[in-house]
Amino acid sequence: MGRWQFAGALVALLLAAGKVKGQSQDSLQLVQAFQAYQTGRYEVAAAILQPLFEEQPVFQIRPIEGSVAYWLGAAYQAQGAIEEALNTWQQGVHSALTQGAVDVLATDAYVETVFRQACSERFAEAALFYELLLRIAGTPMLSDELQRLRRHVARMIFLLPDVLQQRIWTRERRFLPDAGARLMQWWAQQDPLPATPLNERIVEHLQRVAYAEQHYASDRTESGLDERGIVYVRLGPPSRIKKLDFYSRELQEALRRLRRSSGNALIVSESDFAPGELWLYDRSVPGGPYYFLFVYDGNMYRQGGVLDLIPPHLRVGLDGDTGRGGAKIDVLLEVLRAVYRQLAPYHLDFSDRYIRVDNYLGQLEEIRIQLERNIGGELYTQDKRSDNSALVQQEGTPFTTEGTPDVFLRSLLAETEREDALNRAEMAARIPRQQSRWLDQKPRLPVVARVARFLRSDGFTENLIYWAAPVGALLQDLEDSEKPGDFLIDLQVVRQKTDYRVAYRTSQLYRIPSRLSEQGPVIPTRSVTVPADTGVYHIALQWDQYTLAQREGKWQAGEHLKTSVARFDSLRALRADPAVLEMSDLLPLWYDPSASDTLPGRPYPFTRLSPDVPLALYFEVYHLSFGPDDRTRYEVAYEVRRREDGGLLRRDREVQTRSSTVYEGTSRTAREYVVLDLRAWERAKDLEVVVRVRDLVSGQEVSRSIRFEVVRS
Template sequence: MLLCLCTAPSSAQAQLDIPDVQGPSGASQVEAGVELLREGRPADAAALLRSALDADSALVSPAHGAAAYWLGRAYQQADQPEKARSAWRTGLRTLWNVGRFDARLADAYLRRLTPEQLRGERLYAVDVYRSLLGRVGTDTSEAMRSLSRRRVAQMAPLMADSALARVIQQDRSTAPAEWTFEPDAGAALVEWWRGLDPLPATDANERLEEHLTRLVRVRQNFACAERVSAIDDRGLVHLRLGSPYKQRSLNYEDGEFFKEVYRFGVNVPPSSFPKSEIWLYTHIDESGFYLFAEESTSDCFRQAKANELMPRYLTRQRADTERGLNIAYSALMAMRAIYRELALFHINFSTRYSKIANYASWQEMQATAARAAERSGGGSGSAGQRSTKVGAGVGQTRRVFSNPSMGYDYPTRFVSRMVTRAEREDREAVERREEAMPRQHTALLDETARLPVSVRTARFLDPDGTTRTEVYWGVPADRLRLGEAGAPASSLIAVSAAQYDDEHRLLQRTRGRYPVEVQTGTDTRMIVPSPLTLEGATGRYHLGLQWGQYQLWASDSPSEGKRMGPKRRVATARVDSLEPLRAEGPGVEMSDVKVLTLPDTSAQSLARPAEQATPYPFRTLTGDTPLLLSFELYHLAYGADDRTRYSIAYEAKGETKRGWTKLFRGTDTQRTSTEMTMAGTDRRTTEAILLDLSEIQRDEPQDVRVTVRVTDEVTGATVSRDIEFVLRPRAAEGTQ
């Protein structure tokens, strides 16, 4: 007898104890979801993966990684981009909050960021991007290698060869699809970005934030699936240099262009002229212009030269046959239209356009004169002139001319010469641009007036064996005015100096605030505050410096003093790859040369020069600027008499357009000896030399290099330091 239980269970039946049945694990659900995606069933995959994530929101499969990544992929395949973006964003934050990270999930989140979303998640997105870069080279899976190649290909144009060599194992010229990575590539990338931070007064890396903002923008506007970088050449230039000063699509195909170029017998369809753009970065350098042309096989744009804006069919060298002349005439008219457009945007194309336009006008004038002569039955033109009728069909025929005696060849030869000239001049323009344009440019300070700060640094060895760095800086008082000339001005200069280790991690930061009152009339003072000091260096280190000038306004209550107004000017500087001074012997060690100036050269100042002198951070000076060069010596050796014995020599050279010349030969005055021998009882000592340049004869600026060389006469060890200036002619006034 068969018993069929086909109805729903009653409530009593539902309360019966049923043995637990072990469901599938989260990892197996992820594996099944991935398999469903491969089978083209995204809806089923999404349902399964969603169920797995409901049970464990931070689910990560050992074989396939984060479940949230695959859920986003399922939504993406199901044409639900908003759900995909939400799955990646939520999944990444969930993992982030529990201290876990999935590179593909992070990459998917970053790739789907919009500019609007980035504004609300800027700091978080930067942390994700930095973490993603830090994993380059640590994962050898094919998926991660592909991801890493894309990210590094986006950055490579910004990096110097030496920096890129720490990341990829091949040469820069190797195709990115073939790149393999150094084991510590990620650490090198993170370190490189830390070294680009332009504002050391803040904890954020504004340059990295700017780069990520550009990256989101170029992904939206200049995507190119065919490239390893996933962006075309326009996007790479935008990542390097930011938004151009001008960006124009070239538009030269008007009615005249169609009439004169697309002619019978000339096998040139409109599609053979690529879409093209010109970008101008002349706010960075006059050589900063870029031409882009659309590739024939995709919608991506590549960097191009002027000849590449025309089909190769027109730029090919032709014989003086009727067919060759017919094609050359169309090429001439295409050149005229293209260069007329280019000359509107950059002077580099103006001479070429003028040459082409003049030649085309001559051809048109000869044709007009020939038609008039035919109607009137007159002569056939000037002596030595030849002409050929080209083309066929109503409105399609043209007559082209040559007159060697007047310097005019047929269009075949003229076009060939212009193609050759364009190739040469464009190659030279690219060389000039590569020399002048930076690999990467930040626009963070473009809208802020610059504070004309001069700065020098000097390293000294402290008794505990660590290196102390002094940062001394200054600015001409008259350059601090914020209002009308001649009016008194009150402002405050805030300065921040940050010291980083060899991998650009912040070690310490020191700050200073300096109220400044600029006097009425001409204020010739040099404002030079006390130096900033950074201590404790034991390994290679870097410095980042930032200044801001704030306007000071009078408060309503005199007892409150002045209140700080807006920031009006900024300045930044970097000093990279400083080595600590050697903490121990053997061999003499020397501090950097510190440059000071004396208020005057009176007997009182000369009696105790080190006490009267003040730091002089400026690069330019006149011959009557009294300079004191101060430095310290360490690890001097004792002789048999328990005394140290050392010699100090200095040499000053001046470089003009004629080359280097010695400024001092032999003993000069009592203030400028070229060599002296000293003795003492201490292994470390402080020395100072008064440098007098007043007797130097000069009629043009000179780059002056002063070399101070110390020899320990006991051991024979030698150490030297250089300091450089620009010495202005006697007629020049002012110092900075």
């Protein structure tokens, strides 16, 4: 008797014995429906459950795990009524939420089915339901509920940094108390479009999981996926998949040739070769291009090396001094040539080794032909050594450049094992844990942005976000017929708390005129201010470019064209304590002494600059101390650290320039700027500017820094 049948029988016995108090009729109906479901009578189960569902969708009894809503949905699903099943689970989840609970089984079933069936109109709600499941990780739940939650986490845990993985669960897969909060915080960080209520990265993840479950499943892993499925969930679909079939016509012909020439009786059949797949990722994924080699080990596909593709019986007993060992060496050389022949077009790691083994076997064939010509017939060897080994040791016969076949083979196998291990280690360090391609669905608007924090008089921090974009980027990828007169850029700004919950939203609309080229190569710098609380916070930005359309006499957003996003994580509010010297961030300016506003120029958001840019750095100092004369006295020092081109055949060199000035004032807040003449640093590749302020009255010191890449004009 299975676990579920046993549960149904136990509940029936408890009811008969009067051990289940209250709602006995509902309990009996649930047991009857449960037993009908277990025996495949799904219509009967649905008919029994439907009236009970209308009254109490979340009703359930122990030891049956699952609510009325879950089992009714399961009965509908078993009959192929997917929409009815989804609607039932959806209502059950919402009913449980009104009672402050999460119906784990119904929630899990809804999420799994929505993405398995690709019900795109339900993706948004399914993603929210997925978050419900993760939030309760670490809280008490029934065994079947825990099993389903573990499966979801097992399908994403490999995306997380190692340190975070250790804070989710133990080695025994027991969730730690705050696992749910940590999982939700990590997912919030991955949100590619922070201005939308939906976390699109979760949708992308669940789509990948559903595909991997259908194509790369394994019943031997906690996640239910083999190692191909894990890579698919991490990085998405590869650029190319090459299914490997080494038992080719070339190999079969080579083996027949060996049998004819030496009587080699070693048989190699197609079934001796493990199935393999080569996955290729191009440069669209950071760190690319790179490859994954998967080999079927009899149970599942695992990531492996070239030697894992070789039939096991060929990898042992490679003794060139025995007849069978020599025969294996001859066959293995041909097998390696066949393996590398298939792999060679896809990576230099393989092509170099293919050339080596092919050249070696080619030399052996030339020696064979020469000897047969000398003796006037086919060459047969009667000793116990490898035919090829005997071949290259015939008296008066020229040696190959790499020695006898057993020597060459040992060298090649050692090189293969060593290079494969090095390549796997290198790729493991280079390949990202996970890669989202959600933003690849729309053309990107290359916006550049910076943020500078300032302290307001009320003690709160204000964030000045300033940004710009190249003019040409607005028109790029658009056909002439599609280029509108004006554009509309919608900027959405979200400030998030330490745990990435949304604390503040604001938006700005910018109308970008059609005659942009007359204003310069970039959109004039725009800015927006965002207030912040104390402590650590995060700011996410999203720009959306639209055509500007006129409808019913009003201008409004038309077709959506491009998107850009930026994040500033782990910002810390400036210190409001008046006893502690504090300083704003450095605000780079395109210096203009004639500027009429409070700043001597306009903000410069770019990370690159040329020597002809008139650069100034504006900053504010807070909480200066008064001296005995009721005046402040402070020193401003700046240091420019730059890396200069050392010229041909010389290393780059690090150069530092320092300067300082002492100021006095009558206010505890100072507003200063320094102007940098970059023309003196024409050979610089990049530079870092550090500004230090020392309060000469209190002795306190504070500093800020900023970096740039220097380009020629």
